[in-house]
Amino acid sequence: MNDIVYVGFSDGYMAALNALDGNLKWESRVNTGAKFTDVDATPLLDADNIYIPSYDGALYVLNRNTGSVRWHVDFGGSKKVIIEGGVLYLASSDGCIYSLNKDSGRVQWKFELDRGAPTSLLVYSDYILFGSSQEYFYAIQKNTGKLAYRFDSGLRGGFVSSPVLAGDEIYALSNFGNLYVFKPTRRI
Numbered sequence: 102m103n104d105i106v107y108v109g110f111s112d113g114y115m116a117a118l119n120a121l122d123g124n125l126k127w128e129s130r131v132n133t134g135a136k137f138t139d140v141d142a143t144p145l146l147d148a149d150n151i152y153i154p155s156y157d158g159a160l161y162v163l164n165r166n167t168g169s170v171r172w173h174v175d176f177g178g179s180k181k182v183i184i185e186g187g188v189l190y191l192a193s194s195d196g197c198i199y200s201l202n203k204d205s206g207r208v209q210w211k212f213e214l215d216r217g218a219p220t221s222l223l224v225y226s227d228y229i230l231f232g233s234s235q236e237y238f239y240a241i242q243k244n245t246g247k248l249a250y251r252f253d254s255g256l257r258g259g260f261v262s263s264p265v266l267a268g269d270e271i272y273a274l275s276n277f278g279n280l281y282v283f284k285p286t287r288r289i
Contacts, residue, residue: 107151109140115153115161117168129168131161143181152182152203158194162206172206174199180221190229190243192219198229200246210246214239221263225271230283232260232273238281254281 105126106118117126131140131153140161145152150171151163160177161170178194189203196218200209217235224230228240228249236259240250254260254275262274271283 107144107146109142109144109153109155111139113140113155115140115144115151115163115168117165127168129163129170131155131163131170131173142178145182145184147184147203150203152184152189154178154180154182154191160191160201160206174201174206174208178218180219183222183224185224185243188243190222190224192222192231194218198222198231198241198246200243212239212241212246212248215251217259220260220273223264223266223271225266230264230271232262232264232275234261234276235259238264238273238283252281252283254279 104120106120109115113130114128115131116128140153140155142154149165151165154160154177158177159173159175161173164171176193176195180192183190184203187203189201191199193199196214198212198219214233215237217233220232222229222231227243229243230240232238236254238252238260242249259276260273261276264271264273273281
């Protein structure tokens, strides 16, 4: 499977191409939305599946060999998903963070932001870190989705970029161009 390139397109299709000659292995229309059909997020691959959020606010899981849809949920967005063990974490355009069983798509927990849409996620120890497009930076417990920490960057402040971990410091860029550095006092 290392000789296959997986590509999403703006017309709602996902395709598998031979990396050596460009020949089509399979194509699958995963998004039939009427508004935005883009499948332009970075896909996440495991041994059997492709996990691809689409711009219409859905997440599709495809069979890596055939392109057939194994399951999908009607929430998602254009952010890359994270998988740890049997759990998939998703920052959704509906203003929520979801923990899903990666094999079935069953929701394990859901965290709703105060307002705005989430940035991409960063898993740090037992927590998921992310910013909101409006006002807050969050740390939630990855096993339960319970709020552990919330930083207020000011009304209409919010965050534009995904948090980045460098050493023991977490960096996040706000909508106003302020760079915030979070240094946990202990490894949270």
